Every structure is written in C-alpha cells, then in structure tokens.
Amino acid sequence: MNPHDELLKRLGVDIDAETLRLALTHRSYAYENGGIPTNERLEFLGDSILGFSVTELLYREYPDLSEGDLAKRRAAVVSTRALASIARRLGVGDFILLGQGEKVTGGKNKSSILADTMEALIGASFLSGGLEAARQFVVGLVSPLLADAAVLGAGTDWKTHIQELAAARQLGAIHYAVVGEGPDHARVYTATLLIGGTPYGTGTGNSKKEAEQQSAANAWRVLVPVPDGTGPQTAGSAPLQLG
Known part of the structure; x- marks a missing residue:
C-alpha cells in the first residue's frame, strides 16, 4: 500500500x-x-x-x-x-x-x-x-x-477562569513557574500553577502559553471537581463556589 x-x-x-x-x-x-x-x-x-x-x-x-x-x-x-x-x-x-x-x-x-x-x-x-x-x-x-x-472544556481560557476562581475564594496570588527542556527547535515547557504559594496543577506544551493553559486546566479539576469526582466541570457550567 x-x-x-x-x-x-x-x-x-x-x-x-x-x-x-x-x-x-x-x-x-x-x-x-x-x-x-x-x-x-x-x-x-x-x-x-x-x-x-x-x-x-x-x-x-x-x-x-x-x-x-x-x-x-x-x-x-x-x-x-x-x-x-x-x-x-x-x-x-x-x-x-x-x-x-x-x-x-x-x-x-x-x-x-x-x-x-x-x-x-x-x-x-x-x-x-x-x-x-x-x-x-x-x-x-x-x-x-x-x-x-x-x-x-477544550478551548476554554482556563487562565482567566482560574484567576476569577482564586479571587472569589481569596486563595492568594497566582504564579506560573515555567521551565523549558530540550533543544531550541524541539523545546518542551512544563508549567506549575501556584496559588498562594501552593501548587495546584502542572501542564506541558510546546510553548509557555500552552503549558500554562494546561496547568490551569488541571488546577481547575482539583479546585472544582464534578459531583461524582470523575472529572472537571466545564467553566460556566456551574457558579463559582465561594469559600
């Protein structure tokens, strides 16, 4: 063939x-x-x-x-x-x-x-x-x-939603710790999202932006689990829980 x-x-x-x-x-x-x-x-x-x-x-x-x-x-x-x-x-x-x-x-x-x-x-x-x-x-x-x-929630701007969630819950300042590995032509980035100094999610990608978005998405899954605990809610599917 x-x-x-x-x-x-x-x-x-x-x-x-x-x-x-x-x-x-x-x-x-x-x-x-x-x-x-x-x-x-x-x-x-x-x-x-x-x-x-x-x-x-x-x-x-x-x-x-x-x-x-x-x-x-x-x-x-x-x-x-x-x-x-x-x-x-x-x-x-x-x-x-x-x-x-x-x-x-x-x-x-x-x-x-x-x-x-x-x-x-x-x-x-x-x-x-x-x-x-x-x-x-x-x-x-x-x-x-x-x-x-x-x-x-593919396509969701997770960084914005995490920013809003952290502010609503008064969790503290948001910081993305990003490191890159590999040669310039095939560099892979790993981002860890810290809120108030506590790590909540890690993500990888071919760019810093992609890695940060993935880490924010994973952090959302930690902070806003679905009722049965099997996965995340999509942003906007339920009101943010305060406190």
Missing part, C-alpha cells in the same frame, strides 16, 4: 491523488521547490466547511443547548488544539510535505501545522467528493471529541 493510500484509509475518505498532495503541501516545502502551490487555499475552504458542518451537527444533536453553549462547544471542537489532536491520532504529520527548516524543527508535530493541514484535507474532500462527503468526513473526525469537549 502506498503512503497516500495508507493516509486515506486512516482518514476514511476518498480524495484524488493530485488534490491530496496539494492538501499536504506546506508553504515551506512549496518555497523550497520553486514556489509550487501550497495548501493554504484548501485550508481556507476547509475552515468554512468545518465550521458549517460542526454547527449543523451541534444544532441537531443538542436541541436543548442555548446559543451560547453551542458556540462554546463549537469553538472547542474546531480549535487548533482539537484539530491537532485529531491529526496526531491519525498520524497525519508523517505525510505532510515540509521544507528542510520545518523538518528539523519538528514541524510535523506543531499544532498549527497539523490543524491547518486537517482543514486543507477537509477542503480537499469537498473538491473530490462534494459537500455531503466533506460533511460526513468532518462528522467522523469531530464526533469523538464532542463528549470530551463538554467534559474537559
């Missing part, structure tokens, strides 16, 4: 070879190969199809949710983090055409590149199979994330 057939099998979609190659062509590769077309136009197309398809899916699947809750859930499943997680699960990074600079700096695992490529693949599925094929492709990709997005 050739590599492209393997990728299509993982994705569960039919895309013609030429369009698939275009969807996988990052601008860094295009620049190093004489300025050939990149996947950016497909990314633009796929972004619109993704938003429409997720909006329709949420509207039909969650008839009791308010507009605001639907918008939050949509933001969660179309976020860069969510799309990158899908790409990593499917191993899409191994198939992206990257320039040498991006290759040596770990481009195949960068969230922004992975998310952009997923949008380009959605656009490619539309050009190859039409709107219904693209919609079904999107539904297959994001449906497993919907429950997780509701539980984990």
